[in-house]
Amino acid sequence: MKKLYFTPGPSQLYFTVEEHLKNALKEGVPSISHRSKDFQAIYSNTAEQLKELLNIPEGYHIVFTSSATEVWERIGQNLIERESFHFVNGAFSEKFQNVIENLGKSALKKQADEGSVVDVETVLIPESSELISITYNETSTGASHTQNDLSLIRESFEDQLIALDVVSITPSVEIDFSVVDTFYFSVQKCFGLPAGLGVWVFNEKCIQKAESLLNKGISIGSYHCIPELVKKSVVNQTPDTPNMLNIYLLGKVAEDMNKKGVQQIRQETNYKHALLQHTINESKYLSHFVEKEINRSKTTAVAITTIDSKLLIDALNKKGLVIGSGYGNFKASQIRIANFPTHSKEQIEMLSDQILSLNI
């Protein structure tokens, strides 16, 4: 039986990927030179489609890495000389903070209670922190920040760099990226692509910061440092031989999403989110992990289970529906369900019906 994946990444592939993959192989995309005009056209198309889909402001550069995890390290090398500040809402935001510590820099943090986000209005951030890190959607807990949180931080900290993790949220929720200096995502979450490609977007302020570190004689890394990435990106190339197949597929999927209309995707996200909320309310096995409704993730529903989560997961698995377990320590006591653009209303309705009819 073909399974349907509602896991929060990797997840079900976007429904057009199979066809694009066939075309890519027919066109020889994995075999062309990454220095060819054909590849430059692919890079350019992907960047243009992303600019349109995400409404990326003028003056921001789009470059490719191997993953979001790589971007954490590159931000640490290029944008932080001594100190950063991290809003920690769960495992992913904490991993970023650890990366900065491992690079020998000071990574301050404000940690939220489990299943919530840090209240941005009460947090004190020292002026000495050069970069402030926020994870919009904490995939490990389903706790999500809001656009208002981003705007408040920007208003209070005009000079600092703000870095935003949008790995498991964009393009499903509208975000005004003009209030942050850099943001990034991997493609195996909301874009429904095979893993192994990260997208990193940053503005001129980031380029200046990297150059100022370089001028001070500080190492900012080698082939994937900002100056090298920018030098190549302006000619639609990459310093290394990149994941050309995935860059191609990302362009095609972003194009499909643009044709469908991002507003439509966001409306459907809201509808499916409401349905999943209802399912958690009604199921005798489930309750909400994130108490505050405004902070409940639109793309990653997380529920506490009254029985071992494995029993629920296995029961759904038998019906061909794959959902995620809790993250880390919550493995046995929670489930996580992805609500990504590839998941249709009908599929979420079916999942909801199956959850509500479970008898274990």
Ligand SMILES: *Cc1c(COP(=O)(O)O)cnc(C)c1O
């Ligand atoms: C999955 C995830 C990451 C890491 O992505 P990789 O592709 O594994 O590097 C980072 N942040 C968040 C919020 C995630 O969900």
